[in-house]
Amino acid sequence: MEKIIAAHKKEYGKNPDIIATAPGRFHLAGEHSWYFKDKTLSMAVNMPVYIAASHREDSSLRFYFFQLDERKRATISTLKYRKEDRWANALKAVIYGFGSCGFDCGGMDITIYSDILPSAGFGITTALKIGISLVCRTLFNHPCVDSQIFQIIERGNTYFLNNGNYLADIYSAWYAQKGTCLLTDHKENSWRTVPFNFEGYTILLTDARVPRISVWDKETLHSAENFLLMAELKVQKDKYWVYETSPVEINDVFSVLDEDTRRRLTCIMMEHDNVRNAVKGLETNDFALFGRAINHSHEIMRDMFNISCPEIDWLVKRVSEFDPTASSRLPTNCARITGKGFGRCVYTILKNKDVEKYKAKLSEYERIFGFHTSCYEVTPVDGAHLVEF
Template sequence: MAFIGKAPGRVNLIGEHIDYNGGMVLPAALSIGLKVKLTPRRDDTMTIAANDYPEIATRQMDECVSGHWSDTALGALRQARALGMIAGGADLAVRSTIPQGSGLSSSAALIVAVLKAARAAGNTALTDTALAVEARAVENGFMGVPCGIMDQMAVALAEPGTAMALNTATLSYALLGLPRTHAVMVVHSGLTRKLTDGRYGARKAECDRAKAYFGTDDLCRLTPGEIAASALEEPARKRALHCASEHRRVLDAVAALKADDMATLGRAMNESHVSMRDHFEMSLPAIDALVTDALTLGADGARLTGGGFGGCIVAIIDHQRQSRWLAELLSRHPAARFIGAA
C-alpha cells in the first residue's frame, strides 16, 4: 500500500539567517511544491525515482551521506524509521515543481513530505510542528546543514496564499493572508547554490562566535547599538548586527502586512537586502543588480531570499503593474527566470 505526503515550496518575505539566532521570520508558502508516494518495504533498501533525475537511485538504510542527490530522502527515511513510522525501507516516487538550488526550500519540502507520508504509513500521532522539528534534525544531523527551523515549519504548516509570522525561539506562529493589492513575485537569478558548500556553515560559525562573546543564544534580542559599540571582532560583529536589525525589521513587516501597509513592508524588505549584502555578506553582484532593477522598475520592495550566494529574489509589486514589470525585468536580466507568485 502506498502513502502520500505533500509540502509546498516557500519564499521568505523577510527574516534571513535569524531562525537559528532566536528571531522572528516571515516566510510564505508557494503554489509550487512537492509530492511523495511512499511504499513501505520489508527489507532495508530505499529506492527513489524523482522527476528531476533520469535514474532510479537505490540505497541501503544504513548508508551515510555520500554527496548523491538521494541523500536527503535517505536521511528523511532513516529519521522516519528511528521514530517508528516504518519498520524497513521504502520505495519513493517524487514529483517536484520546486527548482533546486533556488533558495525555495526544496530539501526541506522533500524531508517534510517523506515524513508526512511515513507518518500516514505508521498511523503516528505526530503533530506538524513536531514533524518540522524532526525534519530539521535530518538537515542538521544527517545532512550536516546547520540550518534553523524556519523552512521546515513553513512547508509543514503554511498553505499557499499565507505567510507565517514565526517566533523561532518558541515556535509560536500566526498565519497571515498575503497582500490583496500586491503580488509577491519570485524571480530566480540564474545562479544556483548548495547549503552544503560551506558558506552557510561559515556564517553560522560566525554567529556562534558572537553568541559566545555576548553570552546569549538569542542574538536577535540584543540591540544594534550594543553590538555596534562592542569590541567583538569582525566579521562576527557584522553578522550580529544583521541579526539584531533583521529581527526588528521582521516585526515591522508583520505589523505592516496585518495593516496592508505595502510601503512599510517594502521599505523593510529593501533595508533587509542592504543588511544581507553589507553585514551578512551573502549576496552577489548579479543579485544586487537584479534587486536594484526590480525596484527601479516599480517594485515596492525587493530582496534576496533564502540561504544566499545565489537563488531567488522576492519582490512585491502592485497587481496592475506586475506583468509589465516582470517583462521588463527579465529583458534586462536574460539569465533570470520567473518562478511564480505566492
C-alpha cells in the first residue's frame, strides 16, 4: 500500500484521495458458453490491481501505470478511444460509461499499481474497469447500485471499446469471496459462490508465453440460428436443465450445420456437464469428480473447440503423470487451458508434494519450446473493495 501512495505522490505531488483494489481472475470452465446462456465457473485470485486517484481542479485525466512507467492523458469532455493508449482505454471506457448513464465525473490524477500486466490475460483489464468504477462512484458521490455499475461497464465495453460484455468477468471480480469459486448463470444473470476446500492442494497459474494465434473466429458460433438450435436441445430437469443426450435427437437438430460448427456446439453441450460436475465436486469436496471434469474440459477444448496448442498440451500432460496411482477416472491433479482469447495460459491444481515436480517441468518446457514461462501460486480472494489508508 505504501508503494502506490508513494508512487502517486511522486507523480502528482500529493497523496491520493482514494484507493480501490480489484482481483485478477481465471475461468476454470465454461468461459466460451456465455452466448448460449450457460454457466461459467471462475475464481478471483490474489493478483491485485490497485487504483489510486485524487481530484483535479480541471477536467483533465492523468493516468500513470507504475510498473510500465507509462503515462497517458485525456479530458472528460473529449474522451476517445486511442489505440496507442492501450491499458488506459479500459479506464476511459468506464469514465465514459458513467457520463453516458448521467453520472458526470470530474478531472482526476490516477495511478495504477499491478505486478501482473494486462497482457497476461488473468483478468487484469477487467480489474482495471472494476477498480475505476469503485473510484468514480465514491470520489464523486454517485448513488449507483451494483446493477447500475454493471450497466456503466457494459456501455463502456460496447460503445467505447466496441468489445463484448462478459458477466462472468465482472461478477468474479466484484462479488468474489475468499476461499470460494464463483458460478455465473448467464441465463438468469445471477451468481453464487462455491467453496474451494481442497486441503493439501496448490493452485498455479502459468503464462506459457506462446504467441496468440487465432485459428478460427469464435464469433462465427454466435448466430441466432445456433442459439435456437442449442435452445431446442435443452431439457428441464426439476430445478435445473441439461442438454439432450440422445445421439439421434442431437444429429437431427444439428443436421443443418457444417461439421466444424456441429463439433464446436457439441463441445459447448459437453462443457455444460463439465461445469456441473466441477461444481458438484467442489460442493462435496470430491477432488476426483472435480479433477475429472476439469481434465475433460481441457480435452474437449483441445480436440473439439480447437483452442489449445502443443505447448499448453505438453504442460497439461505432464501434470497427469506425477502420480502413478492416479487414473483418468480418479485423478489426483488437474490442469486446463485458460486465459485471454484462445489462451496462452494454463492453470494447475496440484497436490503440494507435486509442486516442485511441476516447476522442474517448466524448466524442461523452456528448453524444449524456447518460451520463458511465468508461474504464479494463487489463492481465492475477496472481490473489489476500497482500501483504508
